Amino acid sequence: MLKRKLGRTDLSVTPLCFGGNVFGWTVDEKSAFGVLDAYVDGGGNFIDTADTYSVGGSESILGQWMRTRNNRDRIILATKVGSQMGTDPHAQGLSRQYILQEVEASLKRLQTDYIDLYQSHRDDPNTPLDETLAAFHDLVQQGKVRYIGASNYSAARLREALQVSDQHGYVRYECLQPAYSLVNRANYERELEPLCLEQGLGVISYSSLASGFLTGKYRPGQNLPSSPRAKRIQERYMNEKGFKILEQLDRVAEAHHATVAQVALAWVMARPGITSAIASATSVGQVRELLGSVDLKLNDEEGRTR
Ligand SMILES: NC(=O)c1ccc[n+]([C@@H]2O[C@H](COP(=O)([O-])OP(=O)(O)OC[C@H]3O[C@@H](n4cnc5c(N)ncnc54)[C@H](OP(=O)(O)O)[C@@H]3O)[C@@H](O)[C@H]2O)c1
Numbered sequence: 001m002l003k004r005k006l007g008r009t010d011l012s013v014t015p016l017c018f019g020g021n022v023f024g025w026t027v028d029e030k031s032a033f034g035v036l037d038a039y040v041d042g043g044g045n046f047i048d049t050a051d052t053y054s055v056g057g058s059e060s061i062l063g064q065w066m067r068t069r070n071n072r073d074r075i076i077l078a079t080k081v082g083s084q085m086g087t088d089p090h091a092q093g094l095s096r097q098y099i100l101q102e103v104e105a106s107l108k109r110l111q112t113d114y115i116d117l118y119q120s121h122r123d124d125p126n127t128p129l130d131e132t133l134a135a136f137h138d139l140v141q142q143g144k145v146r147y148i149g150a151s152n153y154s155a156a157r158l159r160e161a162l163q164v165s166d167q168h169g170y171v172r173y174e175c176l177q178p179a180y181s182l183v184n185r186a187n188y189e190r191e192l193e194p195l196c197l198e199q200g201l202g203v204i205s206y207s208s209l210a211s212g213f214l215t216g217k218y219r220p221g222q223n224l225p226s227s228p229r230a231k232r233i234q235e236r237y238m239n240e241k242g243f244k245i246l247e248q249l250d251r252v253a254e255a256h257h258a259t260v261a262q263v264a265l266a267w268v269m270a271r272p273g274i275t276s277a278i279a280s281a282t283s284v285g286q287v288r289e290l291l292g293s294v295d296l297k298l299n300d301e302e303g304r305t306r
Pocket of ligand 1: 018212
């Protein structure tokens with residue numbers, strides 16, 4: 001599979017990044033191994049997780065898988081810190097102390113001695129950016145982390161963070177992970193996209209399939225799929241705007257003999273500035289379908305769907 005350079009880093013990643021939030025949640029360990037094998041067999045090399053997914057369960061499953069497959073050096077591994085771990089209100093944030101403690105826990109669960117991309121899961125307004133970035137800088141100096149990234153930052157705070165790194169000579173956020181899909185565009189496109197393009201940041205979009213809505217299996221007048229996520233998806237996306245977008249996707253998918261999910265992902269991947277679209281899957285069949293998005297080339301008009 002073709003690879004893309006992640007911003008200014010020397011990481012070469014596939015345009016489809018596998019999202020690990022499902023491990024230990026909607027996918028158990030045994031099925032996870034099958035899904036991950038299918039992803040790498042199909043050419044994928046980029047996996048995103050977080051300490052908080054299944055309160056460490058996702059990282060542990062990934063660690064076990066990489067150990068049994070002996071493939072750590074062939075995977076570009078991204079994880080995150082900062083969102084609340086379980087119910088402990090103190091187990092969150094981007095203070096120096098918490099980052100240094102939590103990176104060790106992630107490395108242990110992942111059974112590795114380095115993380116390729118370590119991301120702030122969300123902004124922490126209670127910790128000075130200087131403190132957070134100095135801690136990340138030290139982790140890069142120690143070789144525990146190769147690059148750092150930010151998720152869920154506003155454009156103003158991301159710009160400020162880049163300035164702080166520049167002023168102090170710290171490593172900088174080289175990648176942004178925003179929510180971005182055909183049904184959720186404005187927040188990224190308005191201010192974050194121009195900033196990332198200007199600053200040469202890699203961008204990896206999350207919920208690129210709107211948690212499953214953009215696979216086309218949520219339709220008006222039909223029973224909801226059996227996914228535990230269905231109720232939330234119904235509330236959020238099953239409305240006039242969502243169904244109009246599905247109609248357009250149906251048309252483009254038919255013209256390309258592709259599926260709705262493949263078109264939705266190909267559209268994200270084609271957006272200037274996007275390095276990889278992150279998507280999760282709960283079965284081998286789903287992964288194989290998603291892998292088909294990488295070779296799908298939309299024409300200019302389809303890529304511009306407004
Ligand atoms: N930074 C953040 O704050 C943040 C937040 C959320 C997610 N993320 C990242 O983004 C990743 C993906 O997010 P996400 O899981 O919320 O959303 P998503 O990728 O938009 O949706 C994936 C879900 O859609 C369904 N699906 C996938 N392929 C399918 C197919 N071919 N046919 C039918 N259904 C299919 C599966 O759920 P069912 O089988 O259950 O329907 C799957 O779990 C996460 O794993 C995580 O790495 C990051």
